[in-house]
Amino acid sequence: MAEVEFERRLERFFADAPDLPDAGAFADRVERRLNTGWTARRWLIGAAGGAGGVIGASQLIMSNLFQRAEAAGDSAKVLQAGLTQIAPRADWVSGFASAGVVVWVASALAIVAMGFALTRVIEEL
Amino acid sequence: MAGSTNLRFTSLHDVELCSHAATGERRAFGELVRRHGSAVRGLLRRMGAQAGEADDTAQDAFLIAFERITEFRGEGTFASWVKRIAARTYLKRLQKERKLGAFASDGIEDEPAAGPSDADAAIDLDGALKMLGAAERLCVSMCFGAGLSHAEAAEALNLPLGTVKSHVKRGLEKLRARLAPGGGAAVEGRRGNG
Known part of the structure; x- marks a missing residue:
């Protein structure tokens, strides 16, 4: 019983830690280290996002996507000419004519989305 | 702001x-x-x-x-x-x-880090802990200061459980002799932020 009482007393002594005079300065140092680490992390995330975007863009260019889009646009024009002969009043596929522009915009959005997704994934890690 | x-x-x-x-x-x-x-x-x-x-x-x-x-x-x-x-x-x-290996040997009585300069002077826990050997001090602090169980302390120290228990036991005996009322010195409780 006396042993248990002494052990509890000892725990209280340990818990009664004195306030050190430089407690504020110590906390400031820890906060500075936290901020430094955070800044480095943000740079890393930004760099990784940028790299992801560049890789995505290069993959799109290397896959000849734009040439294929232009070919699809040409095909659409031929198709529209054929359809116009069948039904002159209808404008069946005029939208396809501008497919090249749409693909460019979509590609740009895809790159941004990939960069954003990569950034989020790294942040979660 | x-x-x-x-x-x-x-x-x-x-x-x-x-x-x-x-x-x-x-x-x-x-x-x-x-x-x-x-x-x-x-x-x-x-x-x-x-x-x-x-x-x-x-x-x-x-x-x-x-x-x-x-x-x-x-x-x-x-x-x-x-x-x-x-x-x-x-x-x-x-x-x-590589300082921890020194604590691994069981049964070796560590030399106290320092003794009190005046036995009649009031001491606090810090002074009492200095009377313990390094391993005893470490084990007692881990169990009563950091709140680790004997098993957790043994695992963290990479020591057998029995060794940690004996270090704690010996340390407590010395502290009790030093801190208990009439045990050689009065204890000064010190306030802090706990």
Whole structure:
């Protein structure tokens, strides 16, 4: 019983830690280290996002996507000419004519989305 | 703006500060460091670390705690949680510096680090701990200061459970003789931020 009482007393002594005079300065140092680490992390995330975007863009260019889009646009024009002969009043596929522009915009959005997704994934890690 | 935010944090409970810190709010964590930094540094000094070493280890421990803040569920106090992290961080540091191996041999009576200069003078816990051997001091501090069980301390120290128990037992006997009423000196309780 006396042993248990002494052990509890000892725990209280340990818990009664004195306030050190430089407690504020110590906390400031820890906060500075936290901020430094955070800044480095943000740079890393930004760099990784940028790299992801560049890789995505290069993959799109290397896959000849734009040439294929232009070919699809040409095909659409031929198709529209054929359809116009069948039904002159209808404008069946005029939208396809501008497919090249749409693909460019979509590609740009895809790159941004990939960069954003990569950034989020790294942040979660 | 930052000042008013800091002021807001000072009025929050530890658990609320932890919730803010978990969202990446570093100033909330800074307030926790302000509250418990001295306790953690004090514990490390009581474990036998020099002042500079204790400060470096405490900083590392707080950074680890920030990284793992989502693991803190509020079941115990934040102070006890971070003290456990600090104790383990200090042990890792000792292991890295190959200082921990000296504690591995069971049954060897360590030389006390320092004795009191005046037996009649009032002493505190810090003075009493200096009467213990290094291993005894480390084991007692880990179990009663950091709140580790004997088994956890044994695992952290990489020592057999029986060895840790005997270090704790011997340490307690010496402390009891020193701190108990009429045991040679009066104990001065010291207030702190616990």
